[in-house]
Amino acid sequence: MATQEELKKIILDVLPDVDCVIGWGPGPEPLCASPYFMRNPEDVDYLLAGPASVHNPALFLPEYKGRKTGVVVKGCDSRSVVQLISENLIRREDVVIIGFPCAGVVDASKIAAKLGPYGEPGETERAIFDKDALNLSLGGKELSIPLSEILADKCSRCKHPGAVISDYFAGEAADALQVKDDFTDLAGLESLPLEERFRFWEKEMSRCIRCYACRNACPLCVCRDHCVASSREPHWLAQANGVRDNLMFQVIHATHLAGRCTGCGECQRACPVHIPVLLLKRSLGRAVEQLFGHHAGLDPESRPPLLTFQMEETNIKEREW
Amino acid sequence: MEASSKFIARTALAGWLGELSARFRVWAPRREGRAVLYRPFDPQAPEDNLPELDKKPTESAKHIIFPRSEPLINFRRKRDPEHPGQFLLDLRVPEAPGPSLIFGLPPCDARGFMVFDPVYNGSGTDGQARDIYYLRRRAAALLIVRSCSRTLSTCFCNWVGGAPDSAEGADILASEAEDGFLLEPVSSEGAAALDSGLLVPADENRLKAAQAARDEAKKTLKPAPDISGAGKALLERFEDAAFWKGEAAHCLSCGICTFLCPTCYCFNVTDETAGANGVRLRSWDACMTPLFTLEASGHNPRQDKAARLKNRIGHKFSYYPELHEARFACVGCGRCIKSCPSGVDIRRIVTDSVGLTQSPKPKAAPRNIPGGKE
Amino acid sequence: MPELALKPAFNPSTPNPYLPQVATVLEVIQETHNIRSFRVRLDDEQAWASFSFEPGQLGQLSLFGVGEATFVINSPPTCKAYLQFSVMRAGEVTTALHGLQAGDKIGLRAPLGNSFPYNDLKGKNVIFIGGGIGMAPMRTLLLYMLDNRRDYGDISLLYGARTPQDLSFAYDRADWLGREDMRTVLTIDAPAEGWEHKVGLIPNVLTEMAPSPENAVAVTCGPPIMIKFTLQALGKLGFKPEQILTTLEKRMKCGIGICGRCNIGEKYVCIDGPVFTYAQLQTMVNEL
Numbered sequence: 001m002a003t004q005e006e007l008k009k010i011i012l013d014v015l016p017d018v019d020c021v022i023g024w025g026p027g028p029e030p031l032c033a034s035p036y037f038m039r040n041p042e043d044v045d046y047l048l049a050g051p052a053s054v055h056n057p058a059l060f061l062p063e064y065k066g067r068k069t070g071v072v073v074k075g076c077d078s079r080s081v082v083q084l085i086s087e088n089l090i091r092r093e094d095v096v097i098i099g100f101p102c103a104g105v106v107d108a109s110k111i112a113a114k115l116g117p118y119g120e121p122g123e124t125e126r127a128i129f130d131k132d133a134l135n136l137s138l139g140g141k142e143l144s145i146p147l148s149e150i151l152a153d154k155c156s157r158c159k160h161p162g163a164v165i166s167d168y169f170a171g172e173a174a175d176a177l178q179v180k181d182d183f184t185d186l187a188g189l190e191s192l193p194l195e196e197r198f199r200f201w202e203k204e205m206s207r208c209i210r211c212y213a214c215r216n217a218c219p220l221c222v223c224r225d226h227c228v229a230s231s232r233e234p235h236w237l238a239q240a241n242g243v244r245d246n247l248m249f250q251v252i253h254a255t256h257l258a259g260r261c262t263g264c265g266e267c268q269r270a271c272p273v274h275i276p277v278l279l280l281k282r283s284l285g286r287a288v289e290q291l292f293g294h295h296a297g298l299d300p301e302s303r304p305p306l307l308t309f310q311m312e313e314t315n316i317k318e319r320e321w
Numbered sequence: 322m323e324a325s326s327k328f329i330a331r332t333a334l335a336g337w338l339g340e341l342s343a344r345f346r347v348w349a350p351r352r353e354g355r356a357v358l359y360r361p362f363d364p365q366a367p368e369d370n371l372p373e374l375d376k377k378p379t380e381s382a383k384h385i386i387f388p389r390s391e392p393l394i395n396f397r398r399k400r401d402p403e404h405p406g407q408f409l410l411d412l413r414v415p416e417a418p419g420p421s422l423i424f425g426l427p428p429c430d431a432r433g434f435m436v437f438d439p440v441y442n443g444s445g446t447d448g449q450a451r452d453i454y455y456l457r458r459r460a461a462a463l464l465i466v467r468s469c470s471r472t473l474s475t476c477f478c479n480w481v482g483g484a485p486d487s488a489e490g491a492d493i494l495a496s497e498a499e500d501g502f503l504l505e506p507v508s509s510e511g512a513a514a515l516d517s518g519l520l521v522p523a524d525e526n527r528l529k530a531a532q533a534a535r536d537e538a539k540k541t542l543k544p545a546p547d548i549s550g551a552g553k554a555l556l557e558r559f560e561d562a563a564f565w566k567g568e569a570a571h572c573l574s575c576g577i578c579t580f581l582c583p584t585c586y587c588f589n590v591t592d593e594t595a596g597a598n599g600v601r602l603r604s605w606d607a608c609m610t611p612l613f614t615l616e617a618s619g620h621n622p623r624q625d626k627a628a629r630l631k632n633r634i635g636h637k638f639s640y641y642p643e644l645h646e647a648r649f650a651c652v653g654c655g656r657c658i659k660s661c662p663s664g665v666d667i668r669r670i671v672t673d674s675v676g677l678t679q680s681p682k683p684k685a686a687p688r689n690i691p692g693g694k695e
Numbered sequence: 696m697p698e699l700a701l702k703p704a705f706n707p708s709t710p711n712p713y714l715p716q717v718a719t720v721l722e723v724i725q726e727t728h729n730i731r732s733f734r735v736r737l738d739d740e741q742a743w744a745s746f747s748f749e750p751g752q753l754g755q756l757s758l759f760g761v762g763e764a765t766f767v768i769n770s771p772p773t774c775k776a777y778l779q780f781s782v783m784r785a786g787e788v789t790t791a792l793h794g795l796q797a798g799d800k801i802g803l804r805a806p807l808g809n810s811f812p813y814n815d816l817k818g819k820n821v822i823f824i825g826g827g828i829g830m831a832p833m834r835t836l837l838l839y840m841l842d843n844r845r846d847y848g849d850i851s852l853l854y855g856a857r858t859p860q861d862l863s864f865a866y867d868r869a870d871w872l873g874r875e876d877m878r879t880v881l882t883i884d885a886p887a888e889g890w891e892h893k894v895g896l897i898p899n900v901l902t903e904m905a906p907s908p909e910n911a912v913a914v915t916c917g918p919p920i921m922i923k924f925t926l927q928a929l930g931k932l933g934f935k936p937e938q939i940l941t942t943l944e945k946r947m948k949c950g951i952g953i954c955g956r957c958n959i960g961e962k963y964v965c966i967d968g969p970v971f972t973y974a975q976l977q978t979m980v981n982e983l
Contacts, residue, residue, distance in 0.1 A: 035570075059573075209605075213576070232591070241602075418887060438702065441703075459705070559981065586953070599759060599760050601713070616945070639960075640961035
C-alpha cells in the first residue's frame with residue numbers, strides 16, 4: 001500500500017488550495033467503500049484507493065464547477081474527467097487531477113457469485129484486500145478469493161490503468177497497455193435474432209423501477225435535473241412503469257451518450273435490479289468508434305462526433321444508402 | 322393459540338401456494354439473476370417458480386399494494402351532440418382488483434404497510450380523505466411473513482421497533498423449522514388460510530426448532546443505539562447547512578432508496594393520453610428528485626440535494642413520528658444502504674444527528690475496512 | 696390469538712377523493728396580460744345545490760390530458776352563482792387552462808384545505824395587504840366580509856402590483872375605491888402616466904398607512920420577497936405574529952395530505968393550510 005501512502009501525501013499538499021479532494025473512503029459495509037470528500041488533513045487518513053474504489057469520483061465534479069477541486073482518479077475515472085473537460089462541462093483549471101496506478105476494481109456481482117454457497121455479501125464481517133486476493137470472514141469462516149476472479153469486466157479491457165491526464169501521480173506512471181477490446185460482452189446477444197434480442201430487453205426492462213440511478217451515476221449525464229424522463233414539456237415518456245417506457249428511457253440515455261461514454265460502467269453498477277444497461281452504451285460506443293474513429297475521454301481537445309458535423313463524413317456514405 | 326399452528330414441508334410449498342391461487346393472486350419472492358423480486362406465482366408451473374426464501378428480496382413488497390403506476394381515472398372526451406364543437410367528459414374509476422396474498426415477505430416489509438396505513442386511511446380521522454385505491458388492495462391482501470433466519474450487516478430493524486421474527490402486520494408468521502416452515506396464524510384471516518390438507522399440525526420438535534432458529538437470527542443483529550432523540554435532534558439540525566451538505570456530499574439524488582423502501586409512500590399524478598382517451602396515472606415519486614417540489618414559478622423550496630436528503634430523513638425520523646404515534650417511518654430493512662451505489666447510510670445520518678457518531682470519521686477502525694492494513 | 700394485523704378496513708362507499716366533479720366554465724375574464732379568471736359551476740345540479748366552502752379553501756382544477764393545479768376559490772361563499780379561480784400563466788397546466796373558453800368542461804375537486812378564521816375575525820379591524828396574484832386568495836375573505844359588513848370592524852386594503860396593467864379585479868376595484876365602509880389604497884412600483892394612486896413598494900406604503908395593531912389582524916399574500924419585507928414592516932408597526940395571517944402556495948398533487956410534496960416539516964400545506972398565522976410559521980421548519 002505504498003501508493004496509498006504517497007497519495008495521502010499528495011492530497012495533504014493539494015488540500016490547502018482546493019475546496020475538497022474527492023476520493024474514496026470507508027463505506028457502510030465491509031465490502032463497500034464510498035465516495036469520500038476530504039476537506040481537513042485528518043480526513044485524509046481514511047483514504048482508500050484500491051480494489052474497493054469502484055465509484056467514479058468524476059461524477060461529482062460538475063457540482064463543484066467554478067470551485068477548485070481535487071479529484072483522485074483511476075484510469076477509467078480520468079477518462080470521464082477528460083470528457084467533461086472536452087465538453088466544457090468543467091474547466092481544466094478548476095480541477096487538480098491526482099492519478100495512481102490502478103490494479104483494477106472488484107465487481108460486487110462476481111463476489112456475490114463466489115460467496116454463493118457460503119452466504120450473502122451482506123453477511124461479511126470483515127474484508128481485507130491484499131495484493132492478489134480478497135480475504136474475508138463470513139459466518140465464522142475465513143475465505144480468500146483471488147482478485148483476478150472478481151475484477152470488473154471493464155478492467156480486463158482497460159488500456160489506461162493510470163490516469164490519462166494528471167497533475168500529480170502517485171507511484172510509477174506506465175504506458176498505455178496493448179489490450180484489444182473485442183466487445184465479447186456484446187457477442188452473445190448479437191448472435192441472437194432480432195426478435196430474441198428484443199425479448200431479452202423486454203425481460204430485463206421488466207425489472208426496471210425507474211429510479212434513474214443509472215442516469216444519476218453517469219458522470220456525463222449532466223442534465224439530470226432537466227431530463228426528458230420526467231419532463232412534461234416535451235412529454236416523451238409516460239410515467240407508466242412498463243417495459244415500453246422503461247426501454248425508451250434507456251435508449252434515449254444510451255443515444256445521448258454515444259461517442260461520449262467512456263465505458264466506466266457506473267450506470268450498470270448502480271442498477272439496484274442488475275439490468276445490464278452498459279451493453280446498450282457499449283454497442284452505440286462501438287458504432288461511433290467504427291464510424292468516426294473516435295474514442296471518448298482520451299483527448300481534452302477533441303469533440304464528440306455527434307456534437308459536431310462535417311459536410312462530408314469519411315465513413316458515412318449517404319449516397320450509397 | 323399455538324394449537325392451531327401448522328407445518329408445511331418445503332416440498333409441499335408449491336402445492337399449497339397453488340391451492341391458495343384459487344382464492345388469491347399469489348405473490349412470492351423469485352430470483353431473477355442477482356435480483357430477488359416479488360413476482361406473481363404461476364399455479365400452472367408451480368415447480369418452476371418456487372419462492373426464493375434464502376435471500377432477502379432486493380425490493381420491498383410495497384408495489385403489490387401500491388403499484389409503481391396505476392390508473393386513478395380513465396377519461397374519454399366525447400363530442401357533445403347538443404353543442405357541436407364542445408366536448409363531454411366521461412370519467413371512469415378502474416374496478417377493484419381481486420384479493421392478493423404475499424408469501425414470504427420479511428417482517429420489515431409487513432411493518433412497512435403499517436407506516437402507509439394511517440396516511441392512506443385519513444389518519445383514522447373522520448372527514449379526512451381516504452385513499453380508496455390503496456385501502457381496497459390492502460384490506461384484501463393476506464400477508465404470510467417469513468421470519469428471518471439470518472440478518473445482513475445492513476439490517477437494523479431492532480433500531481426502529483422491529484425484530485427478525487416480528488409478527489406485526491402479518492396474517493401468518495412462517496418460520497424455518499428443519500425441512501419446512503412452521504406456520505403460526507396471527508389474524509383470523511390467516512387462521513382461515515391455514516385450513517388445507519397439505520398442512521399438518523405443528524409438533525413440539527418443530528415448534529422448538531423454529532424458536533431456536535428465530536433466537537439465533539436475533540443474536541446476529543448488533544445492539545441498537547438509542548435514537549429516541551432523533552426527532553428533536555433533526556429539527557435542531559434543520560438549519561445546520563454544513564451538516565447536511567456533509568451528509569449529502571456523496572448522494573446521487575436518485576430514487577433507489579425511495580423506491581426500494583417499504584415505507585416511502587410519496588407519489589406523482591400525471592395525465593397520459595392517447596388521442597381522445599387517456600389515463601390519470603398515479604406513479605411512484607421520490608422526494609430526492611428536484612422536480613418533486615419545483616413550483617411553476619421556478620421557485621423550489623428544496624433546490625439542492627442536501628435539502629432533499631434532509632427532508633427524507635426528517636420525514637422518517639421526525640415529522641412522521643410526530644404525526645403518527647411516535648412510530649418511525651423506517652422499518653430498518655437496510656435496502657437503501659445495501660443498494661445505494663454511493664454508500665449513503667441512513668443509520669449513520671441518524672446517529673450523526675443525535676451526536677453518537679461524527680461523519681466523515683469512520684465508525685470502524687481503519688483495519689476493518691477494505692483496502693485497509695491488517 | 697394476538698390481533699397484530701390491525702389492517703385498515705375498506706368501506707366500499709368511501710368517496711373517491713381523486714375523482715373530480717365535472718364543471719362547466721361559465722365565463723373567462725382577462726385580468727392582466729398573464730392572469731385570467733374562470734367562473735365555473737358544477738354540472739350536477741344536486742352537487743351544486745349542496746356545495747359549500749369557507750373563504751380561503753382550495754380547489755383543484757383539472758384539464759384531462761394535461762393535469763391538475765391548485766388555486767384558492769376566490770369568490771366568496773356568499774356568491775351562489777359560480778366559483779371563481781384566478782390563474783397566472785406559468786407552467787404546463789396553467790398555460791392549458793388559459794386556453795379554456797366559456798362552455799368548456801373541466802374537472803373540479805373542492806373544497807380542500809383550511810380557511811381563514813373568518814369567525815374569529817368578527818369585531819376586529821382587518822387590513823389586507825396583497826401583491827400581484829396574491830390578491831386573489833384574499834379576495835374571497837374580503838368579499839365575504841363586505842357581504843357581512845356589520846360583523847367586522849374597520850376594513851382596509853392595500854393592493855399593489857408592478858404596473859397599473861398588472862392589477863387584477865378591475866370590476867371589484869371600482870366598488871372598493873368607492874365604498875365608504877372600507878379604505879382602499881392601490882400602489883404600483885414606479886410612476887405611470889394617468890395613475891392617480893400611490894407609487895411605491897408595498898411595505899413602504901404600508902408603513903406610511905400605519906395601521907394600528909390595536910384589535911387588528913393583517914392578512915397578507917404575495918411574492919416571497921414582498922412577504923418578507925411586509926412582515927418586517929408589520930412587526931415595526933407593532934403587529935404580533937399571531938395577528939398576521941397569510942396563505943401559502945406549494946407544488947401540490949393530491950391535495951389531501953398523502954402524496955407528500957407540500958410539507959413544511961410535519962405540516963402539509965394542502966390540509967393544515969393554506970392559511971397559517973405568522974406565529975405558526977415561526978414554529979415550523981424554515982423551508983418556504
